[in-house]
Amino acid sequence: MREKSYDVVVCGCGVAGFCAAVAAARIGARTAVTEKYYMPGGTLTVGGNCSVDQFNNPYKAHNRQVIAGIGWELMQRLARQGFARIPDFDEPVRYPQQYGVKVNPIAAAAVMDEMLLQAGVTIYYGQPTVDVTVQNSPEGKKLHNIIIATKQGLCSLNAKVFIDATGDGDVSAWAGAQFEAGAQDGSFQPGTLRFYPSFSPVDQEDYVLDYGDNRNHITNMDTTDSDKLTQANIVGRRLLMQQLLKNRKTGDEVPMMACAPEVAPREGRRIKGRSVMTQQDYVSGKLYPDSVCYSFWYVDIHRDGCPTYHEYIVDGTTPAIRLSCMQVQGFSNLLTAGRCISADRGANSALRVKASCMAIGQAAGTAGALAAVNYGGLVAEVPINQVKEQLSAAGAIVPVAEQ
Ligand SMILES: Cc1cc2nc3c(=O)[nH]c(=O)nc-3n(C[C@H](O)[C@H](O)[C@H](O)COP(=O)(O)OP(=O)(O)OC[C@H]3O[C@@H](n4cnc5c(N)ncnc54)[C@H](O)[C@@H]3O)c2cc1C
Secondary structure, eight states: OEEEEEEEEEEOOBHHHHHHHHHHHHHTOOEEEEESSSSSBGGGTTTOOOEEOOSBOTTSGGGOBOOOHHHHHHHHHHHHTTOEEOOOTTSOOSSGGGGOEEEOHHHHHHHHHHHHHHHTOEEEETOOEEEEEEEEETTEEEEEEEEEEETTEEEEEEEEEEEEOSSSOHHHHHHTOOEEESOTTSOOOOEEOOBOGGGSOGGGHHHHHHHSSTTOEEOSOOTTOHHHHHHHHHHHHHHHHHHHHHHOOTTOOOOOOOBOSSOBOSOOEEEOBSSOBOHHHHHTTOOOTTEEEEOOOOEEEOOTTSOOEEEOOOTTOOOEEEGGGTBBTTBSSEEEOSTTSSBOHHHHHHHTSHHHHHHHHHHHHHHHHHHHHHSTTOGGGSOHHHHHHHHHHTTOOOOOOOO
8 A cells, every 4th residue: 555654634624624734734744634525625615505604703892803814814815806705893793694704615615725735735635534543552542544545546644643624523433532423312413405506597596595505404414324324415415306396487497506415414423522612611601721712603503393492602702612622532643623523512513613613623733733743743742832822823813811
């Protein structure tokens, strides 16, 4: 088998993996990212969900921006070319979603390519991670390598530090990490198969507005089981086709619309970390010494057949995410980034939004790179102040206790 070695390998190039890889490479770590599609962005691009929520906390004085860094840089680069609509954070609050940044998915993927290449990341698109090897070490279990499937056959990627940004936490689960998934009764939030909004001609906007949005629910989607996901995707396409038929008037043209290649999941595994983000800590904005980034969204659990469950953030606070929620319990060199970090179900339903996943990705990539370059791959050895200083220097917003 071919073999390559890096300081940091990031598995999955959704918004979290993208920010992790760019952050690690900019610090000087030899970094690679693997992605199962030939396009970066995950749910943002391939999933057809082009809304990035949210960089500001509207319930704070002056509608303060709480997330910046690499994700924000991506938004700004897109906005400069007319491919992102960044709302005015000074506008009075009318409804919580009004501050989401809307982006064009093609441009988003192209600019992500550009930023990864400029940072010096080695990109393995269309080359999914398919297996892992774990070793025992005095510091705990250690991920030795991952195997990716390429056109030329299997290839081993070795690294000092690995970051699991696969969304569903596949890599950590294969390595034997503990996890929870879905609700305690075994049910999952519904997934959604979306029409690609930007693909639709203007005269077909009705289809998009009525059916291509979040209400297109594929019920109880178990994201830990490939056979169940196969069924979910068959159901999702059948649903979209039925909706096209229902909306079609006699004499209409054949609707020329595309949909995402897979149903986007609202939740997957939550990989057990050295600490667990709880809903209570989240909504009350509890700060810990290792809180490395903010998040902003409310508890948002979608349910089949009844209204979405919401719990709002305590006024005047901003949720903050701990680095220890990204450090996989029992592993010395494995971090998670994005929606699979260690959290209870309520906190997960809030921190999974894209701007938060971007901030988490940057934090994980920063800690991973520092560990790989200076501490022999031992993430727990990196002084937390070093991570925070590095994040601030790179333009990220690091939580601080307020007077
Ligand atoms: C229907 C729906 C609506 C949503 N609406 C919003 C919204 O309006 N605003 C908002 O901010 N957020 C929204 N979200 C949430 C948000 O989009 C996601 O939670 C977030 O994008 C997750 O980012 P991520 O990087 O953690 O994971 P993902 O986007 O899932 O990225 C994971 C990446 O890993 C890759 N991958 C997986 N397995 C492998 C493997 N074995 N090898 C290599 N690569 C692999 C995937 O292809 C993907 O690119 C929504 C989610 C859904 C499902």
